[in-house]
Amino acid sequence: MRVVIAEDNVLLSSGLELLLNSRGFEVVTIAVDAAGFLTAVKTHRPDVTIVDVRLPPTFRDEGVRAAVQARRDHPGLPVLVLSQYVEHEYAGRLLADARGGIGYLLKDRVSRVAEFTDALRRVADGGTAMDPEVIAQLLTHGDPVDTLTPREREVLALMAEGHSNATIAQRLLITDNAVHKHIGNVFLKLGLSAADSGHRRVRAVLAYLRSRGGTALPQ
Template sequence: MRVVLAEDSMLLREGLVRLLEEAGANVVDAVGDGEALVRAVVEHKPDVAIVDVRMPPSFTDEGLRAAIEARKQVPHTAVLVLSQYVEESYASDLLADGNGGVGYLLKDRVSDLDQLSDALERVVSGGTVLDPEVVAQLFAQRRRDPLEKLSPRERDVLKLMAEGRTNSAIARTLVVTEGAVEKHISSILTKLDLFPSEDEHRRVMAVLAWLQHG
């Protein structure tokens, strides 16, 4: 797995490089700002770009914006965003294109080598990975739930989908069959008016609808 890393702190950047190498990744470039990230992605065309949200010069959302721009220039590049804090708008912006292959993790999670490896594999394969704390806080920040058509069990399934779980993982968590999970997901997509389309990934669009309105 070829990785481009963007982190403005040199010490943290070097530490992440070592951690990623332990996880079996090949870090082809490690940079310190958003513009350098875009250049590195265009040059190396990595499997995944790992990006700190807050980077120079304003330390607001330069990293996220650079990741979105890099993804536009090199489509299908997976993106794993790291953040010190849960920031709702950043998670929503990351998911906005509906194409999958994205993740949002809190920095204190990346020290867990198994969790980091799993997150990378999932985003590179086109999945969506959200830190459970990110999901929980996004839900807590919402004032109302317009997804009234969903049953309690369908909400459980969609919540686990938002955490990036596979159908088999959802089935194990809810102690049901994979067939039951597939039926719930089909019902969720129908109730959310997400019909088959060549332009949109319906599962990701359902997760995005949940994060925006759930």
């Protein structure tokens, strides 16, 4: 059973390769970014793929978006998402595809090798393999603002007040890099892709105001 892996973490991808090759799979290539993954799928036509949600260059949702694109280009392509995160928008798109061959497992919750390889085979055979935590988050996912952590909510609230990243850092006593990371997570969880460019900040603020029942920016 031929496998293409999309994972930029060298230690993890090498470990997966050794593990799978010892369990009857053949890892034909490992891609480190979305473009490489799409090229590998087109070139090798694998029996199943393993994809991380976050890949270079922005480490937001490139991997799962590439998985959706690969399924569009190659209908029925088996995809097992293996990640630390539940990406609601594109995970929902994958699961909405009734053709099967879809899995979504959380890295930290994979406790046994046999369970993982069984899940991979099930996906390759056109079935599904879903972590219960992923299902729970998708089922309870309503207002995307509700998925933000308390710190991400604080950052978004200060964004809504019109503060710059530097001011947010000063107010929360955190670094500029930390603010940038939190804002990136806010954009990701609100489904605001890089294609939105400078408008993402405005759209994030509007989403925050809507969640609070507001219709205008704070004074």
